[in-house]
Amino acid sequence: MMGVIGRFISSNWLAVYAVAYMLFLYAPVILLPLFAFNDATIIAFPLSGYTTKWFDLLWTTEALHGAVRNSAFVALSTALISTLLGACAARSAANHHFPGQKGVMGFIMLPLVLPEIIVAVALLVMLMQLGMSLSLWTVIAGHVLICTPFSIAILSSAFAGMESSLEEASFDLGETRWGTFRRVTLPLIMPGVISSLLITFTISLDEFIISFFLTGTDVTLPVYIWSQLRFPSKLPSVMALGTILLVVSVALLFVAEIFRRRAARRQGAGPGSTQGLV
């Protein structure tokens, strides 16, 4: 037994395992485009033939267009608000110390580990008690709550890597607070800000449980998809929609990754650094 473990951790078997693991991770993702271009109404193998009709169908579905508009609005608002809140918290955590800081920051980061259903139920209960009606804004409120911790994590490393002497130099040279922020601080943390905007946008675009609980008559894209999953005849076009979403998400993440690396390099870390991501 010990010998087997020894061989496992010290040889090429780890590389084989890593490749097999990646196949497991990518298995569902690879199927999505396969069925999106498949000329059959049933989602099963064998594949029948190539078609783009499921994509054509998407252009003529009015309900979907409404959901896309709603999701874009929600995701954009969420990205802006949570990055702003994240920047305040990250700056405070990086440059200042006050009693109880750890506890307070821990509380703000709590949504990261809290089950989404708890967040959703809690917000729903409060809105019911206050007699507020559900709308896209209630969804945004929930999304900002779960996205802010991600934004803080990304921006914390951006602020932590920034030399405070640069800001002090700017003050010494007569810049105002605002001038220093605009001309020194912001350019230095810009890659982190863009990375945070993109990641929070992507999270919000994908989020289902909170949207499902807090959405009113205007549905977001994942809620729309959920309603379609019940109808077998709608499935191929859902696959097509999923493929488009996949491409958009990966493109956004790719851009975010480039900015994150640029930020890491600007702060003198190597390009292979994982700073900010983990």
Add this chain to the structure above:
Amino acid sequence: MPSLSQDSKQGLTLLSPTLIYALVMLAAPLAMVVMFSFWTQNYLDLDRTFTIANYREAWTQPIFQVLMWRSLKISVIVTVTTVVLAFPIAYYLSFHVKSRKALWLFLITVPFWTSYLLRVFLWKVILGYNGVFNSALLNLGIIDEPLTFILYNANAVVLTLAHAWAPFAILPIFVALEKIDRSLLEAAEDLGDGPVRRFFRITLPLAMPGVVASTLIVLIPTVGDYITPKLVGGTDGLMVANMIQIQFGKANNAPLGAALAVSSMVVVAAISVSIYFAGKKFGGKVK
């Protein structure tokens, strides 16, 4: 607050928008859920007299006991599976991959960013009666008829969740492994430890904080998962979150739903705290 330094005041002022948001949107709603759980639903009205009837129901009714027990069991199996599968990957990345670590990490996180809903649905496609897995095995002649024990039960829930939470398990372990001072490993080797002894006496104890972090990051949210049991779990795979949703929706009994939510959070919190302290006790130092 006159006793606070200038620096502390600035820090608090800067943090205040985020903190106020979290207080209003997280602390207040959570407090309200707790309050709700002590009230009673009378059709459309709420009876605001204090009662523990909801908790009595949540803890004694067989259906809730079954769901709670099953949720915990599934979450624990998912967590152990995910962390055990993730450890070798994190180890490989940290100790064997030399120049392309960031690329590997990026590739590991990409599937996680695609629609959760669709990923779960696609597992249904993979595991179904006429699914990818069964047709592949049939074509290869390994089985004569499709396997039915892989969909609409707890197995499917475990597999799908282990997939969904993989990056969350890998990253904390990877970070902990990266922090290990490599000279300690050389020292162990010089003092005559083989690779296996070295692994169990140096690497694993030092990686323990990462293992504990990934265990908690996977365990806590999976107890509250709602989509996976609903899509691939069948009736045997339904979990407590589905019951919470039913109470807030169709059953129109929000107070009971709130009591279930609070109960499950208390149980999960208790388990998490014990895991945290167990991890502190058994890891973190070189023996």
